[in-house]
Ligand code: FAD
Ligand code: MLT
């Protein structure tokens with residue numbers, strides 16, 4: 001997709017075109033060559049391309065300038081200059097976002113946070129970490145692991161996404177069920193508003209009822225009101241005992257029963273409950289050709305992780321749970337990882353799904369939240385509609401490879417994905433607005449964790465009332481009156 005794919009979106013003429021004078025200012029400010037990638041005054045098109053395209057290779061902008069500030073003061077000066085000169089900007093973290101929010105639509109300047117990548121402090125009694133927004137999630141978590149702690153978020157893109165990007169998207173990930181949302185674990189934020197104001201709310205306290213909790217506005221704002229430059233986050237101690245089990249189940253009813261039992265019997269040691277359907281695992285198998293964890297195929301699989309402090313106690317609980325779900329025929333077959341390699345391998349069947357789905361060319365992604373009882377009906381109904389339209393088949397004449405469902409069962413968060421050989425209007429017409437209407441009818445969320453970005457910009461009304469959208473616009477106008485922050489996106 002490029003801006004041409006959205007003919008209704010026109011470049012806003014209120015924004016200035018980037019000139020050589022602007023580039024000169026930024027080069028003087030940021031100094032080092034590596035901090036300014038400039039396609040305005042020299043031919044740097046090749047260097048710029050990765051900043052223009054997203055992870056899915058679905059959205060492509062046309063920026064000619066990428067800035068990599070190295071400090072909060074530099075971010076402040078950059079934004080103030082952009083605001084004074086009506087230059088539109090796109091904040092960019094690890095560029096792993098899945099809704100087209102992290103890349104420009106036209107020629108907006110990319111402000112990439114990768115140079116702000118220092119841990120500022122860590123308190124190993126309270127578990128409070130203060131770190132620059134551009135720290136990579138996995139690197140940060142490795143730092144914490146050495147201290148016996150864990151970052152309260154984990155997701156498949158950990159090797160590239162930034163903790164600032166995670167907060168800007170309010171990412172959910174694989175262990176939300178255990179550690180909760182970033183709205184709870186983020187204790188403080190340092191951010192810069194478009195006029196250069198530094199929002200210095202980098203509190204390290206868990207309790208702080210002194211007026212409006214303004215940092216919450218930046219969590220999940222997707223770069224529309226300011227740039228997050230640092231966060232303070234409450235990190236739990238890393239569990240010493242980790243167990244991972246992988247189950248095959250005959251129906252979605254049984255998946256629900258297994259979830260209920262897992263919550264009841266594993267209670268405080270349950271740290272993940274993930275769902276995968278057979279089609280999703282079939283596609284992972286086709287791409288990786290790895291040996292599957294279970295001998296037979298089942299319509300549904302789930303991955304259960306426990307983490308606790310006492311392996312004897314945890315093993316006992318897990319064994320009792322396993323016996324129960326097997327004896328009561330809730331689970332048809334299962335395997336428990338015996339070592340760290342098997343833990344990684346089992347997780348691979350879940351975490352590997354997004355990458356494998358893109359193998360044939362493209363994916364239509366829907367990241368939804370609906371009551372658990374109806375969660376999988378959406379996948380069945382979507383598959384029926386795609387099949388009835390004659391769009392799914394085994395060879396190149398069919399656009400659709402398969403319709404799959406997986407996700408964070410523990411959070412009622414389904415990922416409905418349609419893997420395609422090419423993006424195709426006929427497929428799109430079957431999917432939209434069908435999926436959004438289906439969700440709205442059940443008062444669900446059309447974006448449970450990925451945000452809205454550009455992809456869902458036209459559909460916010462399916463999950464939010466006009467009043468709520470109006471209130472959001474008031475906030476946007478208050479913080480970003482010139483509208484330079486991530487324009488053309490959801491707000
Ligand atoms: P980017 O993609 O660079 O940016 C995302 C948005 O945040 C953009 O709108 C951008 O403008 C804004 N932004 C980035 N940094 C800042 C900043 N410092 N200040 C202000 N705004 C900023 N998401 C989930 O929620 N759960 C998952 O389980 C999950 N798994 C994933 C697995 C894979 C394989 C991939 C590719 C993606 C996955 N995602 C998941 C989506 C994505 O990784 C998350 O949204 C992540 O939090 C984005 O971080 P990022 O640094 O890459 O941000
Ligand atoms: C996941 O849970 O794997 C991520 O949210 C990415 C995706 O939805 O594909």
Ligand code: ZN
Pocket residue numbers: 173407408415449
């Ligand atoms: Zn997810």
